Amino acid sequence: MLSPASVLPQLLLRTQDAMSLLVRGHPQTLLRRALGTRLHSETLAIGLRRDLDCPFVHPTAKLPLVIRPLRSGDDLSILNIDQPELTSDVLFERLSQRRLINAGLPTCWVAIAPDGKVCYMQWLVAPSDNDRIRAQWDDLFPQLAPGEALLEGAFTGDAYRGQGIMAHAMSRIAVAARDFGARWVHTFVGVTNTPSLKGCQRAGFVPFQQRSEAWRLLRRRVAFTPLA
Numbered sequence: 001m002l003s004p005a006s007v008l009p010q011l012l013l014r015t016q017d018a019m020s021l022l023v024r025g026h027p028q029t030l031l032r033r034a035l036g037t038r039l040h041s042e043t044l045a046i047g048l049r050r051d052l053d054c055p056f057v058h059p060t061a062k063l064p065l066v067i068r069p070l071r072s073g074d075d076l077s078i079l080n081i082d083q084p085e086l087t088s089d090v091l092f093e094r095l096s097q098r099r100l101i102n103a104g105l106p107t108c109w110v111a112i113a114p115d116g117k118v119c120y121m122q123w124l125v126a127p128s129d130n131d132r133i134r135a136q137w138d139d140l141f142p143q144l145a146p147g148e149a150l151l152e153g154a155f156t157g158d159a160y161r162g163q164g165i166m167a168h169a170m171s172r173i174a175v176a177a178r179d180f181g182a183r184w185v186h187t188f189v190g191v192t193n194t195p196s197l198k199g200c201q202r203a204g205f206v207p208f209q210q211r212s213e214a215w216r217l218l219r220r221r222v223a224f225t226p227l228a
C-alpha cells in the first residue's frame, strides 16, 4: 500500500497532465486514457531481460550518438507540448515522459544527436531505488533483487524515429547497470508495441515473462507469468 506522502506528488503531476490535455483541447483522450482505462481494461506486456554476462555487440544507429545521464540544461525540445497540431497520442506520450522527469526518478539516461539535442531517453533504475519504483508505478514492476536493474520509459523524439537509436542507446545504457553490480537488466513492453519490442530484441533483450494488468472500477490487479 502506498503512503499518502508518495501518492500526493504523483497525484499533483497527473492533475497537471490532465489540465494540459484539457487546455489543449483533448478532453476525449483524458477520458479514454485516464478514466476509461481505470474503469475497465486489460493490458498485456512482455517482460524481457538481458544477461550482461553474455557477450553482446551494440547494434549501430544511423547517426553518431553520445550516451550519458541527463544534465540540467539539456535540450529537451523533443518533449515540446506547445508545438501546433500535435495529435492527442503524441501529446500524451510527451506528457508521460515529462512526468517521469519531473518525478526525479533516478537515473534518466539520454542519447544526444549530432545537432546537440536529446533524441532519446530511458530510465535505468537500481534495486536501491525499489521504493521510488513503487512510488512511481505502484506494483506494476516486481521488486528488484540485488544484481537486477530495470530499464523503463524508452522514448525517441518523433523526428528521430526509425534510425536504430533505441536499440543502440538501450544496449549501451543497459551496460551501465554494471556500475551498481547488476547482471540482469529487465524491461517491459506492451504486446502491441512492435517498434519497442523490435528495439529491445535488437538491444539484446529476450522475452521471459508476461505481465497482465487489469483495471476494474479504479482498482488494478497485476500478475506475472513466466513464459514457456
Ligand SMILES: CC(C)(COP(=O)(O)OP(=O)(O)OC[C@H]1O[C@@H](n2cnc3c(N)ncnc32)[C@H](O)[C@@H]1OP(=O)(O)O)[C@@H](O)C(=O)NCCC(=O)NCCS
Binding pocket: 093, 153, 154, 155, 156, 157, 158, 160, 161, 162, 163, 164, 165, 166, 167, 188, 189, 190, 193, 194, 195, 196, 198, 199
Ligand atoms: C519505441 C520507440 C522508442 C522506438 O524508437 P526508434 O529509435 O524509432 O527505434 P528503431 O529506429 O530501432 O525502430 C524500431 C522500429 O520502429 C518502427 N518505427 C517507428 N516509428 C518509425 C518512424 N517514424 N520511421 C521509421 N520507422 C519507425 C520501425 O518499424 C522500426 O522497425 P524496422 O527497423 O524493422 O523498420 C519509439 O517508437 C517511441 O518513442 N515510441 C513512443 C514511446 C514508446 O512506445 N516507448 C516504449 C515503451 S515500452
